[in-house]
Amino acid sequence: MSYELIALLMFSSMMLLLLTGQRVFAVIGFVGAVAAYFLWGTGGIEIPFTATIKVMKWYPLLTLPLFVFMGYMLAESRIADDLYKMFHVWFGPVRGGLAIGTIFMMVIISAINGLSVAGMAVGATIALPELLRRGYDKIMVTGVIQAGSSLGILVPPSVVLVLYGMIARQPVGNLWMAGVFPGLLMAALFILYIVVRCALQPSLGPALPKEERENYTLGQKIALAKAGLIPLAIFIAMTGLFLTGVTSLVESSAVGAVSSILAALLRGRLTFGVLHGTTRKTLGISAMFFWIITAALCFGAVFDGLGAVRSIERLFLGDMGLEPWQVLLLMQLTFLGLGIFLDDTAMLVIVAPLFIPLAGALGFDLVWYGVMYTITCQIAYLTPPFGYNLFLMRAMAPPEVSLTDIYKSVWPFVGIMLFTLLIIGLFPGIATWLPNYYYSK
Incomplete structure (x- = not known):
């Protein structure tokens, strides 16, 4: 299978999974990680791990x-x-x-x-x-x-x-x-x-x-x-x-x-209510963005490799x-x-x-x-x-x-x-x- 066809398969799989209503970061990260594994074997598992470490650092x-x-x-x-x-x-x-x-x-x-x-x-x-x-x-x-x-x-x-x-x-x-x-x-x-x-x-x-x-x-x-x-x-x-x-x-x-x-x-x-509400909303928004960035880096690394x-x-x-x-x-x-x-x-x-x-x-x-x-x-x-x-x-x-x-x-x-x-x-x-x-x- 050519790399172009693999890239097209990844993209179409991602769009199909998005139609199921799953969270965006989960779909992107899942498709990227699975593609990395099937393309490069156990070594491909390092790609999502590397993306996570990169975000943390x-x-x-x-x-x-x-x-x-x-x-x-x-x-x-x-x-x-x-x-x-x-x-x-x-x-x-x-x-x-x-x-x-x-x-x-x-x-x-x-x-x-x-x-x-x-x-x-x-x-x-x-x-x-x-x-x-x-x-x-x-x-x-x-x-x-x-x-x-x-x-x-x-x-x-x-x-x-x-x-x-x-x-x-x-x-x-x-x-x-x-x-x-x-x-x-x-x-x-x-x-x-x-x-x-x-x-x-x-x-x-x-x-x-x-x-x-x-x-x-x-x-x-x-x-x-x-x-x-x-x-x-x-x-x-x-x-x-x-x-x-x-x-x-x-x-x-x-x-x-x-x-x-x-x-x-x-x-x-x-007040405590203001501080609690602010902290809770900040945590929710920040966690969402961190997951999205991690998934995007993983998916992008596979695409770049192809x-x-x-x-x-x-x-x-x-x-x-x-x-x-x-x-x-x-x-x-x-x-x-x-x-x-x-x-x-x-x-x-x-x-x-x-x-x-x-x-x-x-x-x-x-x-x-x-x-x-x-x-x-x-x-x-x-x-x-x-x-x-x-x-x-x-x-x-x-x-x-x-x-x-x-x-x-x-x-x-x-x-x-x-x-x-x-x-x-x-x-x-x-x-x-x-x-x-x-x-x-």
Whole structure:
């Protein structure tokens, strides 16, 4: 049996097992380990063992649980609630102002969490009921919260980019810096959409009534700003220490985790329940990612040993005569197709052994490609029928928001994400300039 046929058999077996509903990491790891045994005998057993040891010794991976802990601590202690109240008061007088403030809130929450679920929880339970009570269009604001929360996997410290960095063997610091400008660009486009939409249809996002605005004095507004900016202060301190070279990436994540505990303590909200809930959720998320990385390394090692990447490169560039950018376009279309049915981690683990080395072999910058992949994951979060954020919104939204409303709400934002993906594809410097500039100095 040829190596190409073996690779195809592995891939088809993996897809078939995924249809049975088994966990992604279990399927990937099982197929990789079984293939290694049948290909190389008892010596092949060393491949999953080596992958496990590599993960256990991967020092930068310590950033993952520390950043997840920081985000959950700020969410569980309701410090994120203060953030929304600040934006509620400061942006309320503007048409669509509360929706704009929600996007700003999502950017800051993304910068302290690195996951979509935290922004989604705050947005759906705190922002959405308030927006609906203020007369905002339920379809528009449902889309705002789902799209805004997806910024958590692009804006640093993105956990998805950590996972990509581990598999692609790229520095996590470079990937995080590469996500800054694309993330801010996408947030700005979301805000522009809200401004234009509410200018054309004022009933979609009415401003706060004048009498309610007058209930807050300037001193009260400043006090709210101070309380709401605690998460931002933590992020600035954490990243500032890293960028100035005072701390390493892992040490910066520890600074963020400790700072979140101190912030909860100073606000009088550090209870046993908060600490227990934060620790339990952090452990669950971290364990899931560690298993996924281990399975991906095992599967990728077998694929690399088979020479599958070189075979695919020869097929596209030699036999089919495609240009590198055409192959890249096919890869992104594949990601978009998989995103209709799979979440971001499953997509990465399934295609990482093929697409990441292939992108490097075609001469593309793997840091830039990581940003392209992550934006595609954001689109996958929102695309029916199995978008991750769609189900989260359905579970958390008030009864008056139906599943049909949730599906309708995402399409303008999916269009904005596709437009951002096109811009980053045409102008890679938007993603690569900051890491290149910083590390060149």
